[in-house]
Amino acid sequence: MSDLLQRLRGRGWRMTSQRRVVAEVLDGDHVHLTADEVHALAVDRLPEISRATVYNTLGEMVSLGEVTELSTDGRAKRYDPNAHRPHQHLVCSGCGVIRDVHPAGDPLTDLPPDQRYGFTVSEAAITYRGLCPGCA
Amino acid sequence: MSDLLQRLRGRGWRMTSQRRVVAEVLDGDHVHLTADEVHALAVDRLPEISRATVYNTLGEMVSLGEVTELSTDGRAKRYDPNAHRPHQHLVCSGCGVIRDVHPAGDPLTDLPPDQRYGFTVSEAAITYRGLCPGCA
DNA sequence: TCCTATGATGGACTGGGTCCAGGTCAAGAA
DNA sequence: TTCTTGACCTGGACCCAGTCCATCATAGGA
Numbered sequence: 001m002s003d004l005l006q007r008l009r010g011r012g013w014r015m016t017s018q019r020r021v022v023a024e025v026l027d028g029d030h031v032h033l034t035a036d037e038v039h040a041l042a043v044d045r046l047p048e049i050s051r052a053t054v055y056n057t058l059g060e061m062v063s064l065g066e067v068t069e070l071s072t073d074g075r076a077k078r079y080d081p082n083a084h085r086p087h088q089h090l091v092c093s094g095c096g097v098i099r100d101v102h103p104a105g106d107p108l109t110d111l112p113p114d115q116r117y118g119f120t121v122s123e124a125a126i127t128y129r130g131l132c133p134g135c136a
Numbered sequence: 137m138s139d140l141l142q143r144l145r146g147r148g149w150r151m152t153s154q155r156r157v158v159a160e161v162l163d164g165d166h167v168h169l170t171a172d173e174v175h176a177l178a179v180d181r182l183p184e185i186s187r188a189t190v191y192n193t194l195g196e197m198v199s200l201g202e203v204t205e206l207s208t209d210g211r212a213k214r215y216d217p218n219a220h221r222p223h224q225h226l227v228c229s230g231c232g233v234i235r236d237v238h239p240a241g242d243p244l245t246d247l248p249p250d251q252r253y254g255f256t257v258s259e260a261a262i263t264y265r266g267l268c269p270g271c272a
Numbered sequence: 273t274c275c276t277a278t279g280a281t282g283g284a285c286t287g288g289g290t291c292c293a294g295g296t297c298a299a300g301a302a
Numbered sequence: 303t304t305c306t307t308g309a310c311c312t313g314g315a316c317c318c319a320g321t322c323c324a325t326c327a328t329a330g331g332a
Binding site for chain 2: 069071074077090092093099101102103104105107108110111112115116117118119120121122123124125126127128129130131132133136
């Protein structure tokens, strides 16, 4: 069983064939699919699955905190199943390929109190940009 | 004359009333308007200005490197006129208000070579999230 | 002042995403 | 096992941000 699926089961999530397929399709490392890509892959395994269900399911996974949403290109949002292991992203400005990366240090501590404007700051998302070996 | 307008003039940008109005509307600190908000403000000063022109103009400002585009909420892109002064963003998860912030250190140096996957990394954008005083 | 390339217009169009009324089914109860 | 029911799924209409394009207007150089 996929890792993501196992985590969702552990939360008492009601299991259906649609949800199982979405979770299976999305699982893995360096996976950053759009909702439409998830839908296309899901249709291969479960031809009747609807787009709305894929959107709903991804949305629920996000609210459960098991999947993170990223919008790196201003176009379609992408879904990352590694929410349980904190990481940042490295994006190629040429082809758009995305890598999970683990920078040193904690970015939160780099924001001095006088730069917090009274906010309770709880997370920091970093997007590194550059050219991948293929595009350079 | 607005700061942004002055910088654009300095680049030999052909000046029209529409471009002037867009630049004036967008100028300032902690300004992060959507294209539609820019259009609404621009219409106050120049009623015939079209949405397409606002999109085109903002797009050109971005390619000139005088304005940066951010998509913090997955909805409409926002435009930030302070591209000439590098900074990061602090976003309220409640109401969505955005602040320009200047964290300590250089995030680029925090990405170790073995985490670069052969990329030529050129920039790092950080989005801090939390609750503003009003929403906390 | 005239010319013309560059810019502006507005309306149609696209792509990503959401909504909803009605049909389906997982899983607890008996 | 069968029944029951509320949560889930479907497909199609709809919405919004953004793009495209044919045509009209104009900034700014000659």
